[in-house]
Amino acid sequence: PRRVVVGLHGAYPAPAKNSLAAIAACCGLGAELHISKGAINQSNIRTIRTLLSRERHTIHDQLPYEEVRKLLLSAEVLVHPSVSDTWPYLVMEAIYAGLPVVLSRVVGLSAYLSRPRDCVVSPPTATQQIRKLTEALLDNAELRQRVSEDQLAALESLRPRFMEETRRALQQLGFPVAAYPPL
16 A cells, blocks of 8 residues: 655644645645654644544554654655754655655755755645645556655765764864764
């Protein structure tokens, strides 16, 4: 069965989660939706319940890491059009699990993709664009593979740079950090 994870958002404030746009975009795609309970706040709970009333869905409490990993490995697409989370851990986890991600331009990785038109939405609240990208990925295994490979290549290309920046920052704070070995 088609499975979509709608960003399992951590402790970000409700407005940053963009859950309503993501959930609305994924409704009617014939996919089982997996949503974080933390993504649903009291101000939009009625609307989300109405949207989900005819959808196969699971609302998850906070999951342990192993369960998140299993969920990502069982899904076909992660939808995470964040309005403020620039380097979301879940996006990186999904990419390393081989799961393509529909993300927003806010996510720093988006600037390094060779084919952003296949997975990047702008603005983050563009529900119809989120839907179009998610549906295309669900319907096309080759596209899912290409997007997944492009996202992984972009993330891997940035790893040495961020490791060096982290090393320098820690050294400036007085931590004795050796140079990282080449990757």
